[in-house]
Amino acid sequence: MSPAEQPQPRSTADVRRPTLNAVDVRRPTLNAVAARAGVGRGTVSRVINGSPKVSDRSRAAVERAIAELGYVPDRVARSLATRRTDTVALVVPDAENRLFSEPYFSGIIRGVSAGLTGAGMQLLLVLTGDAWERDRLAGYLAAQRVDGVLMMAVHGDDTLPDRLEELAVPTVLAGRRGDREGLGHVRADNRGGARLAVRHLLAAGRRSVATITGPLDMDVARARLDGYREALREAGLTVEEDLVAQGDFTEEGGRAAMGELLRRRPDLDAVFAASDVMASGAVPALRTAGRRVPGDVALIGFDDSVVARHIDPPLTSVRQPLEEMGRAMAALLLEEIAQRGSGKRGVVLPTELVVRESA
Numbered sequence: 001m002s003p004a005e006q007p008q009p010r011s012t013a014d015v016r017r018p019t020l021n022a023v024d025v026r027r028p029t030l031n032a033v034a035a036r037a038g039v040g041r042g043t044v045s046r047v048i049n050g051s052p053k054v055s056d057r058s059r060a061a062v063e064r065a066i067a068e069l070g071y072v073p074d075r076v077a078r079s080l081a082t083r084r085t086d087t088v089a090l091v092v093p094d095a096e097n098r099l100f101s102e103p104y105f106s107g108i109i110r111g112v113s114a115g116l117t118g119a120g121m122q123l124l125l126v127l128t129g130d131a132w133e134r135d136r137l138a139g140y141l142a143a144q145r146v147d148g149v150l151m152m153a154v155h156g157d158d159t160l161p162d163r164l165e166e167l168a169v170p171t172v173l174a175g176r177r178g179d180r181e182g183l184g185h186v187r188a189d190n191r192g193g194a195r196l197a198v199r200h201l202l203a204a205g206r207r208s209v210a211t212i213t214g215p216l217d218m219d220v221a222r223a224r225l226d227g228y229r230e231a232l233r234e235a236g237l238t239v240e241e242d243l244v245a246q247g248d249f250t251e252e253g254g255r256a257a258m259g260e261l262l263r264r265r266p267d268l269d270a271v272f273a274a275s276d277v278m279a280s281g282a283v284p285a286l287r288t289a290g291r292r293v294p295g296d297v298a299l300i301g302f303d304d305s306v307v308a309r310h311i312d313p314p315l316t317s318v319r320q321p322l323e324e325m326g327r328a329m330a331a332l333l334l335e336e337i338a339q340r341g342s343g344k345r346g347v348v349l350p351t352e353l354v355v356r357e358s359a
Contacts, residue, residue: 028069036065046338048120053338088121088333089146091137093128093153093160102249102277103305104322108152108174111326119334121147128160138163148333150174156217170336172329175220176346184336186328186347188320190220190302193351194227195234197272197300197318200353202235206270206298210243212257212282214274221249224274224302243268247278254281262289269297270359276301276308276317279358283311298359313357320351 034041039058046054047062054062065071090112092105113123124146128134141149141164148170151161156177164171165183173185201209211228214221229239242264247253254273258281261268266289273279279301283293291297293313301308304319328347 028071030071032069033062033065033071036069037061085145085147086121087124087146088116088148088150088330089124089126089137089141090150091126091128091152091160093134093151093155093158102275103307104275104303105152107305107322108326108329111323111328112150112330113326114323115327115330116334119330121334134160138167141169142167148172148337150329150333154218155215156219170333172333172336174325174329175218178219181219181346184332184345186325186332186349187220188325188349189351190223190320191227191230193302193318193320193353194224194272194274195231196351196353197302197316198228198231199234200316200355201270201272201298201300201359202231202237204270204298204359207237208243208265208268209237209270209272210245210261210265210268212245212247212254212261212271212273212278214247214249214278216246221274228272240265247274247281249275249277251277251281254278255285256281258282258285259289262286262291271297271299273299273301276303276305276311276315279315279317280307280311294358300353300359304354308354308356311358316356316359317354318351319354321349325349 030041030044034044037044037058039061043054043058044062044065047059090109109125116123126137128137138160140146146169149164150172152174154161154173154175154177158177161171161173161177161183171183173181173183175187176183176185198209198211209228209232211225213225216222216225225244228244232239243261245257245260245264247257254275254277257278258271261271262285271279271282273282279299282299286293286297286299293299299315301315301317302320303322304317305322308315308317328349332345332347
């Protein structure tokens with residue numbers, strides 16, 4: 001190869017000079033998203049942060065621009081600027097075995113997860129089975145390691161919601177502790193659902209209607225018991241306390257309560273159980289006593305979970321919209337995080353009776 005044909009070294013200026021075909025590898029910015037969507041930078045920020053104060057049209061334009069540009073929020077910079085962690089804790093103050101055995105929990109969790117995904121929030125599941133674990137959690141939350149808290153299975157004497165309120169941690173409950181609940185919460189129409197169940201049993205000609213309640217330190221259990229009593233009074237029937245047995249929302253609790261009711265009142269001809277899981281425990285207790293469902297005893301549960309469809313016979317049950325409740329909890333919490341103090345309200349979702357073969 002002649003000297004003229006040999007490749008010549010490039011000067012330093014040549015090396016540093018970008019070519020016309022160079023690719024700009026810089027990440028798209030918030031301003032670029034705003035320009036593409038035709039909105040202001042603040043609107044883009046509100047969409048990313050999950051604020052409800054954005055019109056559907058603007059939100060759709062921003063989400064489309066984000067997808068087209070491949071925009072990814074810088075979480076580190078955002079956290080430093082806003083003191084946000086983009087993390088929400090879902091607290092279950094009950095035994096771990098209930099979390100994985102009761103469809104109620106999985107339904108709520110699916111709804112919460114779906115509600116938070118669009119806002120770019122991460123979900124942290126926390127189990128608090130005793131006072132030590134609750135104290136430890138309160139310390140963790142006091143250090144502002146999450147942006148907000150969702151709580152399930154709240155008991156009336158639970159002090160954790162009060163501590164969260166004192167720490168000014170945005171909090172939303174699944175259910176409530178009582179009529180004067182000060183925190184934002186989402187619940188089903190438990191009293192109305194129980195009335196539907198008992199009215200159905202009475203309309204079918206049943207007259208000795210018993211109930212298996214949940215723990216009465218929980219508002220959800222008290223509300224369903226109130227609905228049971230109201231339906232009996234509407235029909236001109238006396239509320240007989242020996243037809244009421246307390247369970248604990250578990251299968252074992254339902255079986256034990258059903259056995260207790262049969263010992264007290266062998267003449268009972270119907271049972272309203274305050275959960276499908278407790279109803280599933282009542283069925284073998286009835287069979288052991290030689291009572292057929294629904295021939296001798298009609299049975300109705302609450303939740304309309306997968307359990308209801310697999311009981312033999314399939315269980316008539318009150319449906320509460322679990323996933324919708326979870327999504328509503330997520331939306332209420334995002335509102336509370338974005339506008340401190342504005343989300344503290346109650347949301348009540350309707351229930352309906354799903355009739356199957358058990359009643």
